[in-house]
Amino acid sequence: MGPRVSVLFVFVAVLSVAQALKCNYCQSIERNHPTCEQMEEIDCSVGLTQCIRLIFHEPAYGEVRRCASTKECEDDVPDLVERECCNTDFCN
Numbered sequence: 001m002g003p004r005v006s007v008l009f010v011f012v013a014v015l016s017v018a019q020a021l022k023c024n025y026c027q028s029i030e031r032n033h034p035t036c037e038q039m040e041e042i043d044c045s046v047g048l049t050q051c052i053r054l055i056f057h058e059p060a061y062g063e064v065r066r067c068a069s070t071k072e073c074e075d076d077v078p079d080l081v082e083r084e085c086c087n088t089d090f091c092n
Contacts, residue, residue, distance in 0.1 A: 020044055021067065022089040023051035029062035036063045041090065051092035055082040065092045 021044040026036035034056075044051075044067035052068035057080045073085035086092060 023067045024065045024090055024092050026065045031061045034061040036065055050085045050087050053084045053092040
């Protein structure tokens with residue numbers, strides 16, 4: 001590999017990492033603590049282009065925030081699940 005190809009490869013790698021969507025991550029599936037109180041900030045993997053927030057209503061109880069695929073955001077969800085998807089950093 002020539003020096004120009006090496007520089008181009010590094011540039012593309014850095015650019016793709018810099019553009020990864022960032023989402024809040026948490027999982028609280030407990031009846032006594034059904035909402036996320038502490039969240040982590042995560043970089044989404046390739047193919048995960050949405051941030052998602054799922055709220056599980058009785059009898060499930062709970063909240064999940066994480067990265068998701070567009071398909072997951074478009075699929076049907078049961079009536080007991082509330083789903084919010086968005087595509088900007090930390091929008092969930």
